[in-house]
Amino acid sequence: MHTTTRVALRVTGALVAIAAVTTGCSQDTSTDTNGRSVTPPRSQHGLGDIIVGGKAVTGSQPSHLAKAPYQRTYTNGPLYAPVTGYRSMVYGNSGLEAVYDRTLGAGASGSARGDVTTTIEPAVQEAAFDALDDRQGAAVALDADSGELLAVVSTPSYDPARFSGRGSKDARAWKSATTDSRSPMLNRALKQPDAPGATFSVVVAAAALEQKLYTTVDEATASPRTFVLPLSTKRVTGTSPQCENASIRTALRHSCANVFVKMAADLGLTRLGAVAEKFGFNDDTLKVPLSVAESSYPAAGTSTAGVALTGIGAGDVRATPLAMARVVAAVADGGRLVPPRLVKLVTDADGSTHRPESQDGRSAKRAISRGTADALREVIGRSGQAGWTVGGRGESASSWFIGWTEAPGGRRTAVAVRVEGPAPTSGGDDEGHAAAEVARKILASVS
Structure with missing residues (x-):
């Protein structure tokens, strides 16, 4: 089991807001000529800090x-390696x-330059980390309205403190x-796209409603229980007579x-692909500000x-946990696709604070109509959508789950989880069990 140092935190109704200023609440503040908030310059020496x-x-x-007067500690x-990354005197x-x-690095004089305040919520991050344990997997929790990332977890993880210096122990730890x-240093939450399995069916259902293939979520579809893929002998059979x-x-x-x-075959590549792109697929420019795999x-x-196979998140569909969290966030928030963000504020050495540059120029876009979002949100409900997909090595597979919850104050949090493991021995509603169990623990931490 993971061991973490717990941070005392109360969660009542909506999630606790993360502090906007990281150098203390009692400091006097003013504004500079650009109207930015300014606090007195930091007097301490050392590297700037990442705040959670x-x-x-x-x-x-x-x-x-002399050239590198301070060594990083963590x-x-x-727990936070997928967010902080590492700073090493040898390995960059x-x-x-x-x-x-440039903000965090100390100059030759040893004076700290500034801090970076993240959007991560400690209780949510810890819940995801502990629930995944040492399994290979990832989890993302996202505020559906603001786009703030409340948790970015990838397991197994690594301790960046073990190779932050330049000694022989650091070299062994790095190796x-x-x-x-x-691959503990791979950020599976942001940088490992995988076939999303049945969770992608939410995108397909949205496309069917948006493209008027069906008018309501309760209209019967023209779907034989065993469907033969077009121009193929491959058959796909539903799990039950229903x-x-x-x-x-x-x-x-x-x-x-x-x-x-x-449904995917009836929609065709162009119509289904157009809706998928509105959900953020095929976008190679997204940053949070960490780079994100397309x-x-x-x-x-x-x-x-x-x-047709893309209808169940197979074939050539690939998605990161972040991408699927954005899908369910858009459904939960009335069809709006909000840019995700990991950093709330950057505090410069002179005490001035500003939003990260990566947030500029990106605003919420409409992925689907409010009517479609409301219908799907009611269908998915608190139970979420689970699924699995066979991987590319033998019997390996990935268990997926996407879902959302609403706090008493109205704040909606979307979650996506992927857990790597053996393929299930039986079909049906239990196929995404591993990821679903992780997701439920995460959602419980924000309710």
């Missing part, structure tokens, strides 16, 4: 080297440490982390693969059988 929940999860200690390094940096190197077959000609409501609740492969829907030239 109002507290620094990084620190620094003297290195006694609190709960494995990654994550927010790299994106905000161990970089050669580990389980799947024959099932409505979208029934098909989502019972993971009726026959319905969604038929989630993709196949392009022209895909066979008709291949298009």
